[in-house]
Amino acid sequence: MRAVHFCQACGKVQPPAPVDYFTFFGLPRKLNLDVAALEKDFYELSRKLHPDLNARAGSQEQEWSLQQSSLLNDAHRTLKDPIKRTQYLLQLEGVELEEQSKTATEQARSTGQLKKQIVPPDLLQEVFELNMQLEELRMQKKMGEDDPALIEEIGRQKLELEEKQESLLRELEYRWKMWDGMIQREQNGQPVSEEERKQERDKMVDVLNRRNYIRNLVRDVSEVLEN
Amino acid sequence: MSSDRIVGIDLGTTNSLVAFMQGESPVVIPGDDGSNLVPSVVALDLNNQPVIGNAARQYLAETPERAVYSIKRLMGRGIDDVREELKFFPFRLAEDLQAGEVLRIKLGEKTFTPPEISALILRQLKRNAERFFGAQVTKAVITVPAYFNDAQRQATKDAGRIAGLEVLRLVNEPTAASLAYGLDKKQNGIVAVYDLGGGTFDVSILKLHDGIFEVIATNGDTHLGGDDIDNLLITIALHDTLGDLGLDLRRNPEAVQAIRKAVIEAKIALSSQPSVKLDVELPGGKRYLREITREQFEQLIQPIVDRTVGPCRQALKDAGLKPEQIDEAVLVGGSTRIPKVRALVKELFHREPHTDLNPDEVVALGAAVQANILGGGSEATENMLLLDVTPLSLGIEVAGGVTDKIILRNSTIPASATQHYTTQVDGQANVAIHVLQGERELAKDCRSLARFDLKGIPAMAAGMARIEVKFLIDANGILHVSAREQRSGKESEIRVQPSYGLTDEQVEGMILDSFDSAEEDFRQRQVIEARNEAATILAALDKGKKSAAWGHLTTDEKKKIAKMEKALIAVKSEDDYQAIRKAIDALNQGTTRLAELMMDSAVSTVLKGKTMDEADMGEGPTAPHPMAKAEFE
Numbered sequence: 001m002r003a004v005h006f007c008q009a010c011g012k013v014q015p016p017a018p019v020d021y022f023t024f025f026g027l028p029r030k031l032n033l034d035v036a037a038l039e040k041d042f043y044e045l046s047r048k049l050h051p052d053l054n055a056r057a058g059s060q061e062q063e064w065s066l067q068q069s070s071l072l073n074d075a076h077r078t079l080k081d082p083i084k085r086t087q088y089l090l091q092l093e094g095v096e097l098e099e100q101s102k103t104a105t106e107q108a109r110s111t112g113q114l115k116k117q118i119v120p121p122d123l124l125q126e127v128f129e130l131n132m133q134l135e136e137l138r139m140q141k142k143m144g145e146d147d148p149a150l151i152e153e154i155g156r157q158k159l160e161l162e163e164k165q166e167s168l169l170r171e172l173e174y175r176w177k178m179w180d181g182m183i184q185r186e187q188n189g190q191p192v193s194e195e196e197r198k199q200e201r202d203k204m205v206d207v208l209n210r211r212n213y214i215r216n217l218v219r220d221v222s223e224v225l226e227n
Numbered sequence: 228m229s230s231d232r233i234v235g236i237d238l239g240t241t242n243s244l245v246a247f248m249q250g251e252s253p254v255v256i257p258g259d260d261g262s263n264l265v266p267s268v269v270a271l272d273l274n275n276q277p278v279i280g281n282a283a284r285q286y287l288a289e290t291p292e293r294a295v296y297s298i299k300r301l302m303g304r305g306i307d308d309v310r311e312e313l314k315f316f317p318f319r320l321a322e323d324l325q326a327g328e329v330l331r332i333k334l335g336e337k338t339f340t341p342p343e344i345s346a347l348i349l350r351q352l353k354r355n356a357e358r359f360f361g362a363q364v365t366k367a368v369i370t371v372p373a374y375f376n377d378a379q380r381q382a383t384k385d386a387g388r389i390a391g392l393e394v395l396r397l398v399n400e401p402t403a404a405s406l407a408y409g410l411d412k413k414q415n416g417i418v419a420v421y422d423l424g425g426g427t428f429d430v431s432i433l434k435l436h437d438g439i440f441e442v443i444a445t446n447g448d449t450h451l452g453g454d455d456i457d458n459l460l461i462t463i464a465l466h467d468t469l470g471d472l473g474l475d476l477r478r479n480p481e482a483v484q485a486i487r488k489a490v491i492e493a494k495i496a497l498s499s500q501p502s503v504k505l506d507v508e509l510p511g512g513k514r515y516l517r518e519i520t521r522e523q524f525e526q527l528i529q530p531i532v533d534r535t536v537g538p539c540r541q542a543l544k545d546a547g548l549k550p551e552q553i554d555e556a557v558l559v560g561g562s563t564r565i566p567k568v569r570a571l572v573k574e575l576f577h578r579e580p581h582t583d584l585n586p587d588e589v590v591a592l593g594a595a596v597q598a599n600i601l602g603g604g605s606e607a608t609e610n611m612l613l614l615d616v617t618p619l620s621l622g623i624e625v626a627g628g629v630t631d632k633i634i635l636r637n638s639t640i641p642a643s644a645t646q647h648y649t650t651q652v653d654g655q656a657n658v659a660i661h662v663l664q665g666e667r668e669l670a671k672d673c674r675s676l677a678r679f680d681l682k683g684i685p686a687m688a689a690g691m692a693r694i695e696v697k698f699l700i701d702a703n704g705i706l707h708v709s710a711r712e713q714r715s716g717k718e719s720e721i722r723v724q725p726s727y728g729l730t731d732e733q734v735e736g737m738i739l740d741s742f743d744s745a746e747e748d749f750r751q752r753q754v755i756e757a758r759n760e761a762a763t764i765l766a767a768l769d770k771g772k773k774s775a776a777w778g779h780l781t782t783d784e785k786k787k788i789a790k791m792e793k794a795l796i797a798v799k800s801e802d803d804y805q806a807i808r809k810a811i812d813a814l815n816q817g818t819t820r821l822a823e824l825m826m827d828s829a830v831s832t833v834l835k836g837k838t839m840d841e842a843d844m845g846e847g848p849t850a851p852h853p854m855a856k857a858e859f860e
Contacts (some may be wrong), residue, residue, distance in 0.1 A: 043436065043437075043439055046439065046612060046614060047439075047610075047612060050599055050612060050614070050702075051701070051702045052396070052597075052601055052612060052613060052702065053600075053612065055396070055601040055602075056601075056602070056603055066641055066699070066701060066702070069641050069702075070640075070641035070642055070643040070700075071643070072697055073638070073639040073640065073641060073642050073645075074642060074643055076639070077638055077639065079643070203768065223766060
């Protein structure tokens with residue numbers, strides 16, 4: 001059931017109900033969602049809720065329109081993006097992704113150690129070599145030298161990493177399928193154990209962490225190449 | 228009903244316009260001089276009365292210390308932001324400016340903040356619209372560069388309030404332009420708007436979908452435009468005169484303005500001519516002559532034009548699009564008349580750009596469309612809706628001076644983000660929050676929007692308080708903050724004061740000032756105008772007395788005229804403009820026959836004069852100089 005955003009009888013904007021983004025669009029907490037349908041719904045709701053179309057209403061309605069339409073935009077922005085959507089759902093499920101990262105950062109700061117980055121084991125060798133090469137290229141650039149072979153080699157590795165990023169997205173989509181299936185079973189009245197729920201969540205967190213790692217790596221490589 | 232009329236205003240760096248929706252299409256409202264463009268120039272006349280637009284340009288040439296242009300560059304900026312500008316613009320800052328204070332510009336002996344100067348331009352546009360409608364205008368949509376930050380937007384809104392306008396919406400200029408274009412081409416697709424104006428550059432990429440104009444990405448530079456090209460040419464001219472003549476004109480505002488006028492004309496001419504000849508009269512009777520070919524001009528401006536490439540590429544990247552996925556490219560702003568700029572746009576978006584609408588007017592026309600939508604819409608704007616984005620990421624400063632971004636750039640607005648804070652010490656009553664705008668990692672590299680304290684947190688053990696702060700960017704791109712201590716449910720009032728903004732009280736004061744002086748202004752102007760008219764008619768009478776026609780009047784007629792003349796001279800020096808007008812009207816009527824008798828000779832004199840003027844104007848083209856070197860005579 002979609003939350004009630006405007007009066008069915010008179011069409012006037014209603015005060016926003018304190019709902020999560022899935023409920024705002026009347027969607028189940030599933031991850032494989034039809035982005036085109038979401039966009040259609042977003043446009044339709046925009047035509048009702050946007051402040052421009054409520055500019056002549058009373059001040060109370062204008063305020064509601066502002067609140068509703070920011071909620072609509074926030075919800076759409078979060079749900080249309082596969083990564084943000086997954087992160088948001090995990091957050092609703094009680095996983096504190098941000099807190100984890102913050103705690104790690106603070107720990108690293110207080111102990112003076114480098115923030116521990118979990119390198120995906122299958123990348124260990126590659127990442128080690130890539131970091132060496134990046135360091136070499138940084139040095140060369142500082143000296144004003146130019147090694148086309150090295151640049152080409154790093155560029156090739158960057159492409160590989162980007163492919164890896166893509167394949168992790170596929171892996172994430174597979175995890176969605178597992179999650180959605182579990183939710184479906186639950187909706188059909190079959191009990192789902194807390195243990196199973198946790199396992200599914202942890203697997204998604206794992207994929208997200210690995211993807212994050214690679215994304216940062218690609219960003220570093222691009223920075224060195226472009227500078 | 229007429230009081231509900233909402234106008235659309237383009238408050239530009241170089242020119243400003245006001246437009247409205249006439250039936251099904253937007254039209255620009257001309258000023259009393261018949262021109263659609265009101266130059267964004269403000270001057271103070273010798274009676275300290277503000278003069279705006281074309282009339283003010285005269286002051287710029289003759290008494291530059293009483294005039295100001297390109298004030299938009301200073302909107303919402305602090306002294307540290309504008310130091311670079313001051314090298315190129317004759318802005319005279321008040322001497323007693325304090326750090327962190329809103330800038331004040333000297334005009335003659337008075338000082339004005341940038342919002343007040345902008346308000347004078349807005350008031351002129353308001354007057355133009357009121358004369359056009361014959362009714363009061365109190366509501367407006369005003370456009371701003373898409374890349375304007377929170378402080379610059381707030382300053383523009385303040386200017387509207389000072390001018391007595393309720394600003395219903397601030398609309399981004401490129402988006403407004405797309406509305407004007409979209410009105411007659413109701414189609415779906417991806418549009419890139421390239422907007423290079425007098426002082427600002429914006430690029431926006433929009434998705435058009437059944438009347439919804441959805442901005443996907445925007446980028447720009449709020450200090451890049453035609454002004455920069457002018458300044459480059461002025462610098463060269465000043466360098467030439469210094470080097471070749473030993474004449475340092477940098478401290479000579481009249482000469483600089485004369486050069487500025489000439490280089491702007493040359494720049495404009497070079498868009499349609501292969502070369503142009505600069506010819507400026509310098510103090511001391513010398514002339515500065517220089518031939519500029521289009522090729523040389525293009526080489527010269529290349530670095531400026533190239534500065535638009537980065538923002539365009541970034542916008543494409545943010546939109547996740549390749550150039551070939553752009554269906555239409557639209558040109559906005561006077562500087563897009565330059566062929567070199569057009570060529571660049573074609574190269575960037577792989578499309579021949581649209582130029583069907585006048586690039587100077589399209590933004591105002593779009594503002595009128597948006598005004599119509601806000602006013603409830605019409606058949607022409609049915610189903611049209613603008614979904615715009617915030618151009619810059621919003622962040623807060625966290626430990627280590629790092630920016631934690633909470634609303635990313637290119638998020639559709641209105642947009643919000645919620646943050647939770649707690650206390651570090653037992654009984655802590657305040658939490659300081661530093662809000663930033665920008666893309667950089669470190670807080671010191673971002674624009675500081677506001678610093679404020681969450682006050683009055685109930686006494687609790689450290690870490691117990693749970694303060695929820697909601698940041699909301701409204702449809703104008705302006706930030707609002709509200710906070711609540713969740714354990715006690717205590718709502719705290721927070722006012723976000725932009726780092727370089729006017730306070731509400733200051734704005735209120737300025738509104739009153741301008742209202743108070745509006746009446747006084749009106750009275751004084753009437754007196755001055757009446758006196759001028761009296762002087763004109765008295766001078767004409769003196770002339771008439773010496774003409775042959777005077778001999779044809781009867782003694783009685785002459786006596787009557789003399790009496791009325793005496794009466795006018797008597798009231799002329801007084802402050803009662805109505806009495807002066809009455810005396811003028813009387814004398815006018817009394818001298819009708821004299822005027823008729825004088826007519827014949829007068830007509831022939833006027834015609835003669837005109838012919839002579841025209842003969843003076845046409846000057847043959849001189850031979851082009853192959854060398855870029857300047858010449859002096």
